[in-house]
Amino acid sequence: MTPFPGTGALLEHLFRHQAGRMVAHLARLLGPSQLDLAEETVQEAMLRALQTWPYQGVPANATAWLFRVAHNVAIDTLRRNQALGEKTNSIVTELARSATIRPNDPDVEEQLRDDELRMIFMCCHPQISRDVSVALSLKTVGGFSVREIARAFLADDAAIAQRLVRAKRQIREQRLTLDMPRGDELKSRLDSVLDVLYFMFNEGYAAHEGGDLIRQDLCIEALRLGRLVAASSIALPRVHALVALMALQAARLRARVDESGDLILLEYQDRSRWDQQLIGLGFHHFNQSIAGDEVSEYHVQAAIAATHARATGRQSIDWPVILQLYDQLLSLNGSPVVALNRAVAVARVHGPATALAAIEPLESDAKLRNYYLRLAVRGHLLLELGRGIEAAACFRAALECPCSDPERRFLRRKLAECEPL
Amino acid sequence: MPQYMLLLYDNSENRDLFHKMSPEEMQKAIEKYMAWTKKPFTRDSKRLAEDLGRVIRSDRGKPRVADGPYSETKEVLGGYYTIEAGNYDEAVKLTLDHPHLEHGGTIEVRQVYGT
Numbered sequence: 001m002t003p004f005p006g007t008g009a010l011l012e013h014l015f016r017h018q019a020g021r022m023v024a025h026l027a028r029l030l031g032p033s034q035l036d037l038a039e040e041t042v043q044e045a046m047l048r049a050l051q052t053w054p055y056q057g058v059p060a061n062a063t064a065w066l067f068r069v070a071h072n073v074a075i076d077t078l079r080r081n082q083a084l085g086e087k088t089n090s091i092v093t094e095l096a097r098s099a100t101i102r103p104n105d106p107d108v109e110e111q112l113r114d115d116e117l118r119m120i121f122m123c124c125h126p127q128i129s130r131d132v133s134v135a136l137s138l139k140t141v142g143g144f145s146v147r148e149i150a151r152a153f154l155a156d157d158a159a160i161a162q163r164l165v166r167a168k169r170q171i172r173e174q175r176l177t178l179d180m181p182r183g184d185e186l187k188s189r190l191d192s193v194l195d196v197l198y199f200m201f202n203e204g205y206a207a208h209e210g211g212d213l214i215r216q217d218l219c220i221e222a223l224r225l226g227r228l229v230a231a232s233s234i235a236l237p238r239v240h241a242l243v244a245l246m247a248l249q250a251a252r253l254r255a256r257v258d259e260s261g262d263l264i265l266l267e268y269q270d271r272s273r274w275d276q277q278l279i280g281l282g283f284h285h286f287n288q289s290i291a292g293d294e295v296s297e298y299h300v301q302a303a304i305a306a307t308h309a310r311a312t313g314r315q316s317i318d319w320p321v322i323l324q325l326y327d328q329l330l331s332l333n334g335s336p337v338v339a340l341n342r343a344v345a346v347a348r349v350h351g352p353a354t355a356l357a358a359i360e361p362l363e364s365d366a367k368l369r370n371y372y373l374r375l376a377v378r379g380h381l382l383l384e385l386g387r388g389i390e391a392a393a394c395f396r397a398a399l400e401c402p403c404s405d406p407e408r409r410f411l412r413r414k415l416a417e418c419e420p421l
Numbered sequence: 422m423p424q425y426m427l428l429l430y431d432n433s434e435n436r437d438l439f440h441k442m443s444p445e446e447m448q449k450a451i452e453k454y455m456a457w458t459k460k461p462f463t464r465d466s467k468r469l470a471e472d473l474g475r476v477i478r479s480d481r482g483k484p485r486v487a488d489g490p491y492s493e494t495k496e497v498l499g500g501y502y503t504i505e506a507g508n509y510d511e512a513v514k515l516t517l518d519h520p521h522l523e524h525g526g527t528i529e530v531r532q533v534y535g536t
Contacts (some may be wrong), residue, residue: 009452010448010451015447015448019444046447047447049451050447050450051471051499052468053454054451055500055502056467057455145441148443
């Protein structure tokens with residue numbers, strides 16, 4: 001018997017997602033040089049929702065309401081400040097025409113997805129450096145605020161704000177457009193888009209305090225944008241491979257930490273806590289990724305994640321297959337970090353002594369010498385070989401390296417195992 | 422049962438807070454307000470338009486119309502609720518958890534005459 005109309009619940013993250021779509025849409029109409037105006041307009045539209053919906057109820061079509069108000073705000077602002085000079089009138093006409101679009105109609109939805117896609121491709125322009133691209137993508141298409149981005153990157157607000165200002169200046173000065181590149185340029189731009197999404201995902205995936213959901217939101221956003229690219233006509237098999245990889249990894253987000261926020265290694269995770277819907281999504285894209293001959297790093301990494309996902313328990317993990325995949329990955333990308341990860345599979349297949357020998361050369365690598373994970377893996381192998389004193393030295397050294405609090409607690413736990421009471 | 426009007430005032434503090442919110446935070450705030458609006462004792466709620474408004478004063482017996490001062494004043498009436506409560510104490514108690522107060526706004530509680 002509530003006297004208020006339309007008090008239905010809002011979809012989770014509705015505002016964040018619609019903010020991204022609206023900014024992308026308005027940026028196409030206003031031009032990419034007016035990105036700030038597009039963002040302020042969207043902010044104002046949401047503010048009006050905040051001021052009226054609590055009293056009047058949520059309108060029947062909340063998304064259409066937000067779009068209409070955003071268009072009207074943009075029209076008012078343009079009329080007032082004439083920022084676009086002689087182009088103002090034609091843009092105002094265009095805005096007025098599109099003010100009443102119904103964002104849920106299939107045709108309009110397709111146009112909006114296209115707007116988002118173009119925006120991602122512009123944000124990932126090679127002229128813009130990768131960390132700036134990530135922040136810019138999160139801000140414009142992701143609907144994240146400066147503060148949220150800063151929190152996710154453990155940076156301060158001012159640094160992120162500055163990064164965004166620089167990016168927008170680059171867009172203006174280099175006259176970057178929302179046009180999709182063609183031919184070879186499209187392929188190389190696609191690679192930088194995937195690179196940015198993968199980086200965004202990994203930033204969110206890096207071990208963190210369980211309470212800070214914003215970093216998980218990064219993973220979910222990277223996955224969402226990846227699916228957006230995968231659903232477009234330019235989806236090469238490697239796009240599906242990356243989406244598969246992200247979905248399979250994201251499925252394990254919940255199971256990675258226990259109630260007290262301590263890390264649980266993949267092998268020991270409670271598989272019933274893995275998100276089956278994301279695993280299903282991962283396999284769906286994995287199957288699409290193997291159409292054709294292309295084998296990218298994303299393919300091999302997705303295959304490793306899929307092998308883990310297929311195992312029904314700790315005992316049934318197919319380590320020989322995983323080792324083969326790591327060998328393949330190492331031939332595609334000879335990075336010492338890959339070699340380090342491979343060592344875990346070597347230990348399972350050939351025993352800890354072989355694995356220990358395999359990571360010996362990494363000690364001379366400048367980047368890895370003081371990398372907590374190399375020391376942790378080494379400590380772990382030594383412990384398995386019964387060399388507790390040397391293992392303890394490794395964990396102690398690892399604790400001296402930069403790492404997050406949950407990682408630190410994990411290392412302390414391992415250290416305690418080395419020194420029986 | 423007696424009815425009370427809750428007059429919700431906006432000021433520079435809550436306006437600032439709202440301006441700095443991310444879309445996600447705005448949605449969370451709306452959901453909180455909505456949840457309050459849906460409480461069983463609310464009877465009516467309206468938002469006032471954000472414009473200058475008009476003020477009509479009597480100037481030596483003649484009405485004089487002027488634009489309201491509302492764009493400059495520190496506190497502006499933003500909207501109102503009508504709720505039912507047994508007495509003032511109860512009305513105030515019911516209002517104490519209104520999210521407007523979390524966001525720095527002000528609420529004036531007035532009983533509707535004759536109810």
